[in-house]
Amino acid sequence: xxxxxxxxxxxxxxxxxxxxxxxxxxxxxxxxxxxxxxxxxxxxxxxxxxxxxxxxxxxxxxxxxxxxx
Numbered sequence: 402x403x404x405x406x407x408x409x410x411x412x413x414x415x416x417x418x419x420x421x422x423x424x425x426x427x428x429x430x431x432x433x434x435x436x437x438x439x440x441x442x443x444x445x446x447x448x449x450x451x452x453x454x455x456x457x458x459x460x461x462x463x464x465x466x467x468x469x470x
Contacts (some may be wrong), residue, residue, distance in 0.1 A: 407470040414461045421457065425450035 429450055433443025 405470070407465075407468075410468075410470075411465060414465065415458075418454065418457050418461060422450065422454040425453060 426447065429443055429446045430439070433440045433446055435443075439447065
């Protein structure tokens with residue numbers, strides 16, 4: 402079974418975006434935790450991490466769409 406180059410690139414870019422999101426989430430959870438929960442600043446930072454993930458995936462999708470494989 403042969404995998405196309407385009408599929409490999411899509412998987413790698415998606416994996417990088419996912420690892421970035423998980424790292425940001427873990428960072429926010431460890432930095433802004435207090436008494437077993439998030440501080441209000443932590444909530445804002447978590448929303449920012451989610452927004453960053455969405456923008457990163459949007460950019461990756463646009464970039465992939467414009468590539469000639």
